[in-house]
Amino acid sequence: MxxxxxxxxxxxxxxxxxxxxxxxxxxxxxxxxxxxxxxxxxxxxxxxxxxxxxxxxxxxxxxxxxxxxxxxxxxxxxxxxxxxxxVNMYFTGLHPDLTYIGGIAKRVDGPLGDYHSKVALLAYLRGYNADETFKLYTAKVFEALGYFDAATRSIEELKNREQNVDVQFSDILQANYREKPTFFSVNHPTxxxxxxxxxxxxxxxxxxxxxxxxxxxxxxxxxxNYLAGSAIFPVYPEISNHLGLKYPGSYNFKPTTFGDSPVSTYDLKEMIALEFKAFDDVGKSDLTESHAAQLIDHQYSSIDFSNYF
Missing domain, CATH: 3.40.50 (Rossmann fold)
Known part of the structure; x- marks a missing residue:
């Protein structure tokens, strides 16, 4: 053998x-x-x-x-x-709102483990409450944040990374991601x-x-596929509609399954509340100093969320 x-x-x-x-x-x-x-x-x-x-x-x-x-x-x-x-299969096109906070050894833990919502993080850093943050999950906000262009950008980045590999993947992804679910998160393929x-x-x-x-x-x-037991970040309905996916989007966030214990999903309001609790546990000062927070805040510094209520 x-x-x-x-x-x-x-x-x-x-x-x-x-x-x-x-x-x-x-x-x-x-x-x-x-x-x-x-x-x-x-x-x-x-x-x-x-x-x-x-x-x-x-x-x-x-x-x-x-x-x-x-x-x-x-x-x-x-x-x-x-x-x-x-190739390392990686695709942000379905989950452009997903981010990590903290380095590999010091990730900020939240309701979905390492996974966090950029919108929730940005809103928290700017002093919005949970109810105000809930109103930001709209097509207009996603368009302003560039989420609707993420699929095209991510596939092009993957093609560039594939130049030095023996077995390509990008064409498989491009041919299938609209047909059936292809990723549980940015780095967990189905x-x-x-x-x-x-x-x-x-x-x-x-x-x-x-x-x-x-x-x-x-x-x-x-x-x-053991990754199905990990946290699953949903494809938001607005993303699904814009990309013309043949399967519906949702705001059902699945936490990690441990052993034989079933889990229930969080809806968007629950997710935001749990995210804010996790952010409170870290502290706004420490959170602001994290690389992810600084990068996201800089990237979207020109966007005034108050214009989207």
């Missing part, structure tokens, strides 16, 4: 399971860089020391922060056809995306290095 390795972020687990099903006589391990501590050298050195045992390594582009498995250096350890560069992209990766492996595709029935319904 051959062995493969997937070096990726939170997408690592679904990819390793799907690729193990879609490719014949090979099992994939995963190395999730999102789980590494900030001081990651020892973990990466341990991986690199044993990486020769793998028949193929699927790796997303990584910065110099990741040392020996960065895009620049991983080719020193995985030679020739054994290294297959894949099973449909894993199915289609892993079909392409497995075909590439068969053509380029002789790892044959299996006879397993390829379909998103057979996918093992």
């Amino acid at each position: 051959k062995r493969g390795l997937v070096i990726s972020n939170c997408q690592c687990q679904p990819i390793k399971h799907t690729m193990s099903l879609y490719s014949d006589n090979i099992i994939f391990d995963g190395f999730g860089v999102h789980l590494l501590p900030h001081d990651n050298k020892a973990h990466i050195d341990t991986l690199v020391a044993d990486i020769d045992k793998y028949d193929v390594v699927l790796a997303v582009p990584l910065s110099d922060h990741y040392g020996e498995i960065s895009s620049e250096k991983i080719g020193d350890h995985v030679k020739g056809d054994k290294l297959v560069r894949i 099973s449909l995306m894993f199915d289609l992209y892993c079909q392409r990766i497995s075909a590439f492996l068969e053509e380029k290095i002789g790892i044959k595709q299996s006879g397993f029935h390829k379909d998103a319904l057979f996918g093992m």
Whole structure:
């Protein structure tokens, strides 16, 4: 039995399971860089020391922060056809209001974990109350914030990032994101995306290095996608309407599911109230000093929300 390795972020687990099903006589391990501590050298050195045992390594582009498995250096350890560069599936077009607050090790926690609403954050920083903030979730505000252009921008950015990978994804996304749900959040693809992209990766492996595709029935319904248990950020109705999606938008925000405990979604008013509580817990002063808050405030400094009530 051959062995493969997937070096990726939170997408690592679904990819390793799907690729193990879609490719014949090979099992994939995963190395999730999102789980590494900030001081990651020892973990990466341990991986690199044993990486020769793998028949193929699927790796997303990584910065110099990741040392020996960065895009620049991983080719020193995985030679020739054994290294297959894949893309990190990332799309802001459906969720342009989603943002993180704080660095990776110091994220501000809220009702959806790491995920926050830009509109809620901006309104809070500008002193609006929850009722006033609720009124800002409109097409006019979204247009002013540039949300309606996010899909086009995000796909173009993805195409630029794909120039140095072996297996492209942007055309798959572009052909499908209007038809069915493709992302739970900006970096959590649905099973449909894993199915289609892993079909392409497995075909590439068969053509380029002789790892044959299996006879397993390829379909998103057979996918093992653990990301569905994480927080799910909705596609707002105004975004859905503007993009001409063939599925409806909503303001139902799903928190993370833990174990076998069911969760209920938050509506928009509940979400805003919980966001404001999370912001209060951090404190307005500390929140204002965060990189995300400064970036968002600067980006939208010319927009006066009072004009949209």
